[in-house]
Amino acid sequence: MDVKICALLAWLKKSDSFYIAPNIKINDSPESGRGIVLSHHSIKKNDIIISIPSSKQLNFHTILYHISKFNNDLNISGVTIDRDLADQEKNSVGVGSRGPIDPRFELYSQLSKEYLLNLSSFQLVSLYILVERYLIPKWTHNRIISYWKPFFEIWPTKEELRSIPAIWNCDPNSQNRSLIEYLPMAARNHMTRISKLVREDWDAISEVVFEWNEMYGSILGVENAPIYTNDELFSLFLHNYFTINSRCLYAEIPVKRNDRLSNFTMVPYVDFLNHTCEVDLHCYPQLDTLLKSEANENIGIGQFSIRCGERLYNNINEELFLNYGAHSNDFLLSEYGFVVNENEWNYLDISNDVIELINDDKMEVQTFLSKHDYWGDYTINKNEISYRIIVALSYYVTRDERRVQKFTEGYISEDYFKPKITPVLQMLLTSLVATYTKTLNQLEKKANTAEDKLCLQNIITIYKGYIRILTHHLNNHD
Numbered sequence: 001m002d003v004k005i006c007a008l009l010a011w012l013k014k015s016d017s018f019y020i021a022p023n024i025k026i027n028d029s030p031e032s033g034r035g036i037v038l039s040h041h042s043i044k045k046n047d048i049i050i051s052i053p054s055s056k057q058l059n060f061h062t063i064l065y066h067i068s069k070f071n072n073d074l075n076i077s078g079v080t081i082d083r084d085l086a087d088q089e090k091n092s093v094g095v096g097s098r099g100p101i102d103p104r105f106e107l108y109s110q111l112s113k114e115y116l117l118n119l120s121s122f123q124l125v126s127l128y129i130l131v132e133r134y135l136i137p138k139w140t141h142n143r144i145i146s147y148w149k150p151f152f153e154i155w156p157t158k159e160e161l162r163s164i165p166a167i168w169n170c171d172p173n174s175q176n177r178s179l180i181e182y183l184p185m186a187a188r189n190h191m192t193r194i195s196k197l198v199r200e201d202w203d204a205i206s207e208v209v210f211e212w213n214e215m216y217g218s219i220l221g222v223e224n225a226p227i228y229t230n231d232e233l234f235s236l237f238l239h240n241y242f243t244i245n246s247r248c249l250y251a252e253i254p255v256k257r258n259d260r261l262s263n264f265t266m267v268p269y270v271d272f273l274n275h276t277c278e279v280d281l282h283c284y285p286q287l288d289t290l291l292k293s294e295a296n297e298n299i300g301i302g303q304f305s306i307r308c309g310e311r312l313y314n315n316i317n318e319e320l321f322l323n324y325g326a327h328s329n330d331f332l333l334s335e336y337g338f339v340v341n342e343n344e345w346n347y348l349d350i351s352n353d354v355i356e357l358i359n360d361d362k363m364e365v366q367t368f369l370s371k372h373d374y375w376g377d378y379t380i381n382k383n384e385i386s387y388r389i390i391v392a393l394s395y396y397v398t399r400d401e402r403r404v405q406k407f408t409e410g411y412i413s414e415d416y417f418k419p420k421i422t423p424v425l426q427m428l429l430t431s432l433v434a435t436y437t438k439t440l441n442q443l444e445k446k447a448n449t450a451e452d453k454l455c456l457q458n459i460i461t462i463y464k465g466y467i468r469i470l471t472h473h474l475n476n477h478d
């Protein structure tokens with residue numbers, strides 16, 4: 001990895017506006033992979049830690065720009081190549097030279113402006129990475145190398161992303177499929193949601209990928225050159241998908257402004273920053289519109305910098321962090337494949353358990369709670385049992401429509417209902433602790449003999465977090 005990091009830095013240093021603080025370095029740890037640490041002196045509030053030029057980021061704009069180098073018909077003002085500079089640019093990609101025939105001229109020319117603009121960022125970025133990172137090097141026996149190679153090289157291996165549940169679900173050869181049944185409901189819901197996005201995105205681009213994979217020989221005029229099977233292509237796409245998902249950073253993409261999920265950029269080196277649960281203390285991102293000094297690199301969405309937050313870093317080897325958001329372990333596992341032992345953002349969704357308890361044959365409770373918009377969405381975190389649960393149990397226990405309605409309107413305090421619902425609430429929480437403890441014991445037994453403990457251990461950590469929240473409320477009721 002050291003060699004790859006040096007190559008990445010050498011590539012980044014080719015841009016004048018690249019900056020990296022002289023006192024940071026990459027450290028590899030078994031728990032969180034690569035991360036950025038302080039090597040000497042200190043870094044204080046608002047200091048720039050890393051600053052990456054627009055042209056070195058991978059996003060919807062820079063990809064359209066690069067595709068337009070090969071596709072003369074692709075012209076989007078302010079995004080694609082300036083055709084006045086085309087001759088210069090053509091030289092830089094080998095046209096007219098005696099270099100190898102680059103299949104990208106043929107392939108990228110097939111992509112119409114309409115097709116490209118209709119793709120989401122995830123679809124375009126994953127299609128592009130698939131072609132640049134895998135297809136072109138394989139077809140050309142590494143004679144044609146992508147501009148982005150130094151960036152691709154530092155991304156995680158399949159092994160490193162193996163604890164993401166949607167991969168267990170989507171990859172037909174996943175060794176971890178049997179773990180899905182142990183996932184808590186919230187993580188399972190995330191897995192289902194993400195798997196659906198994966199399939200939709202693969203449906204949107206797979207036709208092109210399969211077609212290109214079929215026709216590569218005629219483009220290259222090479223017989224029996226290596227191609228991928230369709231299953232291999234999906235597997236590569238899946239890996240790319242979660243590489244993107246676990247490393248992208250929010251940034252507004254002007255041509256995709258109205259598509260929330262498309263507003264991201266991938267930023268080399270910045271993507272080494274690991275997550276901390278602490279919000280508003282550590283490093284923070286800043287996106288500046290293009291600098292004039294970048295005139296001949298005038299592509300993309302702007303310079304992306306990371307600055308130091310409130311937290312002073314002054315201990316040698318201490319890690320610099322970014323907060324990815326106020327995320328629970330269920331979410332972190334599903335999106336990024338890791339969990340945090342003491343995560344203050346954990347919560348439990350106990351909607352099914354509450355509904356099972358309060359539902360009656362006559363649907364009386366459901367009717368009343370639905371009418372007042374209090375049916376379902378019942379959650380608990382360390383600080384509180386949600387108001388929705390209190391309302392639901394208050395009605396379930398008292399069936400006093402008038403008073404519960406006044407409670408929801410704020411005319412009656414929670415204190416009136418609390419003593420009435422405490423026994424049923426305690427019973428519910430106690431039974432949940434028993435259920436989760438049973439699952440936890442099963443998983444711990446399995447983990448003792450498992451060859452690969454990481455994936456199981458992550459699920460164990462989620463259940464431990466649940467039990468901690470529940471016992472906290474059981475021990476602190478008044």
Ligand SMILES: C[S@@+](CC[C@H](N)C(=O)[O-])C[C@H]1O[C@@H](n2cnc3c(N)ncnc32)[C@H](O)[C@@H]1O
Pocket residue numbers: 031032033034035154155156160246247271272273274275276336337338339340
């Ligand atoms: C943006 S990357 C950070 C760099 C990454 N560690 C690497 O080796 O390239 C996000 C990934 O880092 C890991 N990660 C980030 N924060 C972590 C944390 N607090 N604990 C464990 N793993 C973490 C997860 O694998 C996650 O998918």
